[in-house]
Amino acid sequence: MGNYKQIIGRQGEDEAALYLKENGYRIIERNFKTRFGEIDIIAFDKYDVVFIEVKKRADASYGLAQSAVDFRKQRKLAKMAFYYIKLKRFNDKNFRFDVLAITDNNVELIRNAFIVQRGFFY
Amino acid sequence: MSGRYVAGVDEAGRGPLAGPVVASAVILPKNIRIKGIADSKTLNQNQREKAFQAILKHALAIGVGICDHKKIDSINIFNASYLAMKLAVKKLKIKPELIFVDGPFKIPGINIAQKAIIGGDGKSACIAAASIIAKVTRDRLMCRYDKKFPRYGFKKHKGYPTKEHRIAIKKYGITKIHRLSFTLY
Numbered sequence: 268m269g270n271y272k273q274i275i276g277r278q279g280e281d282e283a284a285l286y287l288k289e290n291g292y293r294i295i296e297r298n299f300k301t302r303f304g305e306i307d308i309i310a311f312d313k314y315d316v317v318f319i320e321v322k323k324r325a326d327a328s329y330g331l332a333q334s335a336v337d338f339r340k341q342r343k344l345a346k347m348a349f350y351y352i353k354l355k356r357f358n359d360k361n362f363r364f365d366v367l368a369i370t371d372n373n374v375e376l377i378r379n380a381f382i383v384q385r386g387f388f389y
Numbered sequence: 390m391s392g393r394y395v396a397g398v399d400e401a402g403r404g405p406l407a408g409p410v411v412a413s414a415v416i417l418p419k420n421i422r423i424k425g426i427a428d429s430k431t432l433n434q435n436q437r438e439k440a441f442q443a444i445l446k447h448a449l450a451i452g453v454g455i456c457d458h459k460k461i462d463s464i465n466i467f468n469a470s471y472l473a474m475k476l477a478v479k480k481l482k483i484k485p486e487l488i489f490v491d492g493p494f495k496i497p498g499i500n501i502a503q504k505a506i507i508g509g510d511g512k513s514a515c516i517a518a519a520s521i522i523a524k525v526t527r528d529r530l531m532c533r534y535d536k537k538f539p540r541y542g543f544k545k546h547k548g549y550p551t552k553e554h555r556i557a558i559k560k561y562g563i564t565k566i567h568r569l570s571f572t573l574y
Contacts, residue, residue, distance in 0.1 A: 302570060
């Protein structure tokens with residue numbers, strides 16, 4: 268029996284996957300596990316590789332969901348993303364990071380939510 | 390005190406973007422000073438090769454442990470280095486009573502008394518000898534890989550993130566022996 272947080276989180280990711288599909292994303296990975304953590308969703312948007320962090324909040328009283336992707340989280344996502352890009356040899360593709368924020372019943376897709384200064388080749 | 394076998398342990402290949410990490414354990418004879426042994430980082434390639442031969446000739450026991458790039462990706466370079474060191478010690482044909490390890494940490498999972506010496510490769514002859522064995526062994530492995538992946542310059546930089554290496558990766562992508570989990574900040 269997962270705890271309340273996990274259940275809400277998982278529901279959020281299902282909602283997110285649906286929303287992304289409706290917006291033309293082709294999902295290639297869900298909960299991609301690396302040594303450093305998990306990437307919620309990896310998808311193709313046309314020919315670009317998109318790493319999506321899903322943030323769901325039951326209500327807005329703890330701030331907007333997107334502000335939970337702070338610098339530390341961004342660094343971690345970047346590290347995982349670079350691992351994935353190297354693993355799949357997606358070197359020639361463009362990539363970006365999106366955040367899908369689900370607050371209450373409001374779904375917001377933030378394309379290119381943040382940029383990382385490092386290239387993916389080390 | 391006399392008759393105690395002491396092994397020095399060091400590793401090579403923590404920093405590179407590609408290839409394995411190699412560790413070595415060396416037991417030197419007491420009371421014999423082998424000329425040319427110093428911290429491998431202070432020796433040029435010629436001096437290192439000479440020292441390597443001298444150590445092979447005079448050492449009482451040598452053990453080498455290796456963790457490849459996949460293992461490094463799986464358990465991280467820190468753990469892989471210490472695993473390689475542990476393997477090197479296990480490979481010694483003579484069991485030492487005491488181990489000198491280079492660096493601040495002791496090797497986990499070993500039942501032998503250890504002393505961790507920061508800067509040990511400059512302070513202890515047996516650690517210096519281990520650093521030479523590890524470095525030369527790893528260099529030779531990387532030279533072999535150079536034949537398999539000739540455009541990357543492995544023969545020169547041994548996988549370290551030199552400008553030439555990074556440019557090659559940008560041009561040709563990564564090889565099978567690159568560590569996927571490495572990110573330079």
